[in-house]
Amino acid sequence: MASWCWRCAVTDLFALGERPRVMGVLNVTPDSFSDGGRYAAVGPAVQHGLEMTAAGADLVDVGGESTRPGATRPLVDEELHRVLPVVRELSGQGVTVSVDTMRAEVAEAAVAAGAQVVNDVSGGLADPRILDVVRDSGAVYVAMHWRAHSDRMTRHADYPEGVVAGVRAELGERLEAIAAAGVDLDRVVLDPGLGFAKTQQHNWELLQHLDEIEQLGRPVLVGASRKSFLGGLLGTDDAPRPVDQREAGHLALVVLLAQYGVWGLRVHDVRATTDALAVLDRVARPS
Numbered sequence: 001m002a003s004w005c006w007r008c009a010v011t012d013l014f015a016l017g018e019r020p021r022v023m024g025v026l027n028v029t030p031d032s033f034s035d036g037g038r039y040a041a042v043g044p045a046v047q048h049g050l051e052m053t054a055a056g057a058d059l060v061d062v063g064g065e066s067t068r069p070g071a072t073r074p075l076v077d078e079e080l081h082r083v084l085p086v087v088r089e090l091s092g093q094g095v096t097v098s099v100d101t102m103r104a105e106v107a108e109a110a111v112a113a114g115a116q117v118v119n120d121v122s123g124g125l126a127d128p129r130i131l132d133v134v135r136d137s138g139a140v141y142v143a144m145h146w147r148a149h150s151d152r153m154t155r156h157a158d159y160p161e162g163v164v165a166g167v168r169a170e171l172g173e174r175l176e177a178i179a180a181a182g183v184d185l186d187r188v189v190l191d192p193g194l195g196f197a198k199t200q201q202h203n204w205e206l207l208q209h210l211d212e213i214e215q216l217g218r219p220v221l222v223g224a225s226r227k228s229f230l231g232g233l234l235g236t237d238d239a240p241r242p243v244d245q246r247e248a249g250h251l252a253l254v255v256l257l258a259q260y261g262v263w264g265l266r267v268h269d270v271r272a273t274t275d276a277l278a279v280l281d282r283v284a285r286p287s
């Protein structure tokens with residue numbers, strides 16, 4: 001069995017790098033908007049995780065709950081059944097795994113199976129006990145901005161004070177709750193939650209003002225890959241650009257966000273992302 005060194009993992013993931021950490025998306029769900037259920041079985045999922053790692057992913061984000069707008073939640077046993085074999089297998093092969101879950105029970109089991117990062121799109125709101133799991137395990141914690149479960153999140157895209165001020169204030173409250181639960185804030189990464197209770201316009205505004213999220217004092221992870229605000233920009237109101245034709249637009253964001261200095265990028269096409277980052281790095285390096 002692999003032996004894990006929490007402190008080493010934390011140190012590695014927070015070590016000052018020359019480029020953002022690349023988090024490869026591995027949705028092991030039958031109903032993902034972006035992968036269309038291609039990795040719902042363990043074999044293809046593990047293979048894809050290994051391929052993303054070979055293509056330069058720093059960590060692989062395994063998720064068993066689809067969060068596309070309107071999605072209904074799987075039962076906890078179903079989520080465990082989807083996620084655990086993949087986490088166990090990839091971790092066993094030396095891959096740094098994050099588990100994309102809002103549930104304490106799933107986070108706890110995934111960490112026991114080798115996951116080193118808990119990526120909680122609800123930032124501890126959906127199941128506050130997840131913070132105890134993070135505290136006790138020493139895992140890195142990604143806390144995303146979130147307001148409601150996917151079946152009703154579009155009703156919550158209302159920010160009277162402006163989306164940037166609203167997201168910043170609410171992430172600040174999450175940080176307070178995370179600290180109050182006894183989690184070491186040095187292990188926390190923040191995420192503005194593009195597409196979650198946000199209109200397309202909100203997502204662009206957040207990307208224009210990431211510095212205000214960073215002022216909360218923690219590194220920032222951004223997940224823009226394949227999201228509908230890219231489809232809306234690149235297509236028309238009636239015919240958004242299809243999910244599988246958004247990568248070139250996404251890569252423009254990858255370069256901008258890397259230059260800006262985000263901590264991490266959550267992406268589907270790892271090879272395209274690491275290629276873009278390699279070019280950026282080469283140009284930035286003196287000849």
Ligand code: PMM
Binds near residue numbers: 067100142144224
């Ligand atoms: N987006 C999705 C799922 N998990 N986690 C973080 N931290 N940030 C995100 O933006 C995020 C996430 C939904 O996208 P997908 O269906 O392509 O996984």
